[in-house]
Amino acid sequence: GEDVEQSLFLSVREGDSSVINCTYTDSSSTYLYWYKQEPGAGLQLLTYIFSNMDMKQDQRLTVLLNKKDKHLSLRIADTQTGDSAIYFCAEDSQAGTALIFGKGTTLSVSS
Amino acid sequence: NAGVTQTPKFQVLKTGQSMTLQCAQDMNHEYMSWYRQDPGMGLRLIHYSVGAGITDQGEVPNGYNVSRSTTEDFPLRLLSAAPSQTSVYFCASSYGEYPYNEQFFGPGTRLTVL
Numbered sequence: 059g060e061d062v063e064q065s066l067f068l069s070v071r072e073g074d075s076s077v078i079n080c081t082y083t084d085s086s087s088t089y090l091y092w093y094k095q096e097p098g099a100g101l102q103l104l105t106y107i108f109s110n111m112d113m114k115q116d117q118r119l120t121v122l123l124n125k126k127d128k129h130l131s132l133r134i135a136d137t138q139t140g141d142s143a144i145y146f147c148a149e150d151s152q153a154g155t156a157l158i159f160g161k162g163t164t165l166s167v168s169s
Numbered sequence: 170n171a172g173v174t175q176t177p178k179f180q181v182l183k184t185g186q187s188m189t190l191q192c193a194q195d196m197n198h199e200y201m202s203w204y205r206q207d208p209g210m211g212l213r214l215i216h217y218s219v220g221a222g223i224t225d226q227g228e229v230p231n232g233y234n235v236s237r238s239t240t241e242d243f244p245l246r247l248l249s250a251a252p253s254q255t256s257v258y259f260c261a262s263s264y265g266e267y268p269y270n271e272q273f274f275g276p277g278t279r280l281t282v283l
Contacts, residue, residue, distance in 0.1 A: 062211075066209070089270065091270075091271075093272075099276060099277075100173075100259055100261075100274030100275055100276050100277055101212070101259070101261075101272070101274045102274070103271050103272070106271070146211065146212065150270055151214070153225075154270065155200055155202075155217050155219050155225075155265075156200070156202045156214050156217045156227065156261075156270075156272075157202075157214075157270060157272055158214075159204075159211045159212040159213075160211055161209060161210060161211035162211050162212075
């Protein structure tokens with residue numbers, strides 16, 4: 059079935075780079091997504107990548123996609139304390155009507 | 170645009186009580202979904218709808234009912250609340266599959282069942 063796996067916690071120091079990893083199972087997913095959830099709030103789309111791309115860069119964010127290994131990563135350069143949040147990897151459901159989310163990676167940034 | 174709104178923000182129920190979680194969107198989105206978020210479990214899809222009058226089950230539908238009589242509203246009903254339904258509930262909407270399935274989330278309803 060559809061499944062998305064992520065590590066649960068990541069702790070970095072301010073100014074370092076953060077790398078959050080994700081593996082997914084549905085190779086037919088057209089897009090893969092990264093969502094961010096700040097404390098007490100809903101999720102917001104951070105970035106996404108089309109499945110025929112290997113990399114996407116958006117300011118401090120770099121998304122890498124390895125389709126062969128079904129591996130997705132999110133790199134945040136120059137991580138700030140404001141980046142502390144839960145980051146969810148997601149893929150399209152097979153029906154394409156909703157998303158399948160990973161369990162989320164809690165990023166803690168210390169100054 | 171208000172985006173996706175959910176009411177109430179917090180709710181405490183006793184086992185066996187029923188209630189409806191409200192969700193509305195003003196973006197004319199066709200697709201709407203309900204997720205529940207539990208610690209260490211991420212978000213799990215409860216029910217979804219691809220348009221008015223059309224609903225379907227997600228990963229964890231048991232104990233929940235939905236209906237979609239209008240494009241704007243997608244209420245979630247708990248018929249007989251159980252402690253296992255203690256969770257944070259998120260409603261989301263999207264344009265659908267094109268160009269990509271960006272989901273817009275409401276602020277969530279935190280439900281406690283005693």
